[in-house]
Amino acid sequence: MISKAKRQGIWGLWAIFWPLILIFIYYNFPVSAPIDYPTVFSFVLLGIIVALFPITLNNTPVFLVNSVSLATFLIFGLGVEMIVTQIAILTVIFRLKINKNDIFRIPLNLLMFSIISLLGAIVYYLFEDMYFLGRTDLLGIFGYAVIVFVANQALLKIIQISLYNRKVKIFDEGFYFSLMMNVYMIPIALILVYMYEAFGVAGIYVVGIPIISVSISIKMYYASKTINVYLQSANQIAQKLTGHLNRSDVVDTYLTDLPEIFTISCVAVYDVQDQNNVQLIRSYEKESGIVNKQVNISLNNQSVLVEARDSDQMISVSTGKGWKDRVPEHLREMGESLVATPVKRNQEIVSIIVLVAKQKHAFDGNLLVILKVLNNYLGIALENAKHYEESQAEGLTDHLTGLPNFRFIEQTIATIRNQQQQAWMSDIAATVEEQIEASQSCSLILLDLDRFKKVNDTYGHECGNEVLQKLANRMKDFIGDRGCVARYGGEEFLVFLPNSIHQEGLQIAEDLRLIIAGEPFCCVNHMDADREKVDIHLTASLGIASYPDHCDDPMELVRLADRTMYVGAKHNGRNKVSAYQV
Incomplete structure (x- = not known):
């Protein structure tokens, strides 16, 4: 988690440098062509639509706005390109539904992409008048694409190291994906400019359709890829659960392995005592690991745990407002998204497992399906563990006296x-x-x-x-x-x-x-x-x-x-x- 001092520092830097960058652009990079508001609106709309389909690589959202930004820059200049890009960035951030602790990402991204846009424009104008392959601006376009890619990658690595204290690889999946998108960006942007010059606003929408289609296709591809990764990891957990484990080991395996796959901050296991009471027996938190507890908790009729038990269904709540007054107190500060699921043994609900994630809307439909599968495995594993314990006890017990052997x-x-x-x-x-x-x-x-x-x-x-x-x-x-x-x-x-x-x-x-x-x-x-x-x-x-x-x-x-x-x-x-x- 980012410290309060770092978050305040980001807001301070944004408040100082973002207005200065805008003022610098206003006086040094005038609009290249008369502003046609329907055209500008069309580019903004296209940027927003593309931003609705981000993919997340190495905890960083990536989307195909560069071709729209470059086309806007070539037609209207840096000022209008900044508007289109910044609106697209805000769309992505709001699309991800960040929580209050991550609001600092708004000024951070606005400042970061302002710097990237400014560097791209400077390089473009340095090479604009050089003749290359029959065009005077083609070398500038290549220079713009290169500096945008390099600056984006460099700033992302710096942010991951300095803010998140993460170990980073230069040539990771995000690097190669961004490189591929930048190669894709140049011809699409040139086609977009040509279609606008030839057909006006209609040309933007004609080219916009394949841009949006590619964004959706890539989003679906990475979504399926993520699901496959989740399924493989879930299968590994299931294989561990089918080993010769006692019930305590089954629960511990589930608690420790699940947060390694999914972005979960807390897992808690409650044994059902009777109609109005449960007992917290174990919990796992990122900071403290597995904690063994024996805490009796009385439930009210509005409790999420009661809802999960009585409905025999997995309960998912996407924001803290929907559940924080309906759970045991120790869960209330753990995050925003919650899933409560009953665990059956011999067709009887014996436990309730609660998962909490820090992000809002962290548990989407595909993830819930995988969790349901895992919980079915858990119920089977607990039943097998019970039989295993009984067989172990039988092998360690003298049948005549009931004493250990x-x-x-x-x-x-x-x-x-x-x-x-x-x-x-x-x-x-x-x-x-x-x-x-x-x-x-x-x-x-x-x-x-x-x-x-x-x-x-x-x-x-x-x-x-x-x-x-x-x-x-x-x-x-x-x-x-x-x-x-x-x-x-x-x-x-x-x-x-x-x-x-x-x-x-x-x-x-x-x-x-x-x-x-x-x-x-x-x-x-x-x-x-x-x-x-x-x-x-x-x-x-x-x-x-x-x-x-x-x-x-x-x-x-x-x-x-x-x-x-x-x-x-x-x-x-x-x-x-x-x-x-x-």
Whole structure:
């Protein structure tokens, strides 16, 4: 965004130099021919019509007014050409519907094209009297075309660098397009002059038809080209969304990639809570990136979000006056154009996505079609992500106890290891002592029920399964949020304690042993027909190892805990806790 100081500076330069240029032209470049107002009006009208079909290349509008300007200059001189060109420039600016922060583009373009017109006229008159290819003014016309092209390109690059801080390429698409249009400009302008001299005002309109036709054709060509670029980019997003992603990753991919394609300043995702409430869960802003939020918002009946939800349609509003009093407060200063679209999953609207662009009328019909396609992909991707998460959870869960399985513990430990390695490498200037102190400690307990085979043999496997389920619940209740309980296999369980030093883990292991031995497990599904329920007393042998006390890699904890459990607890009478000894 252009700073306020720069905008004020542009207005100041325009106020000083634009009148001076006009005064200079008035006294030094008199009108070449008597002013015929119908003819001048015809050139102005042709310039306005051509200006209604600009194309945007590298964020710069380009249109075919040069042939009209050159013809006007050759007939009436610089003063009338300035009028035609300046009116055409104003038409383009108003056609683009700029917002209040971009009003500075009016004086900027008026001043820029005044300078270009003046330079073109000076070069023309320098070469006007030189004989070339049978005409005395032909070399001047070539000189005019060259200086107009060079000055236009140079000033555009200077503006992009100094005002917008953009990196520019000299030979970009806009350069080649302007070069082609300047080559096209000379013969069209000469034909326009000849037809005017031969047929008067009617000749202007005869030549004007192909000029307007070419403008429309080029506009349509670049519009289709832009749509193809959008479609290719949308396809890339769709391909990313079809990958193995969870729902959070799907939303993040959508939020970050969409503004890279379209000129969007803000994207916000709202989860539908009930009829009157939504929750802002994530937003993306150009300045701050993705922001995770959990903000509950109450809706009124006039809200754009309510309209999108209840109509099950994409809502598009082109100016801020149409929506700023109907959206959550945090969106109101984000821009001018807004699109709100519902996202379905299983034929139910679960979310509403709001896009905001700084420009007015930023979302045209073709763009809305592409956004609808992308939102359909998003709904499908969220459904696929849900199934993916469920399948992942299923692969990481023990079906009997509902606990995580060993694979889950492996992944958790791997995450701890990666975090520790990243912390270790984050500051290469840190001392060894500081690094060790900052490393993430953790402990792992491996628990094995003593003589559990006897339970299965005496009361049946169904009873054994019931005992394992009740043991899992007892362990989960005891450990709580201090760590993670998982089933290792058979009657073996793991307890992973992140951020736990060895002494803390050892005490937790001892308390866990007492909890298991201190209260019997009541079993209903057993084979003893004489009793409705049986109380089964069990004990457990536990082994514990800690990182970094006992190993350099937390992935070694399972092996060390398993070894000390068998050697130190099972072989020494069972119902014991054994700590690994280095």
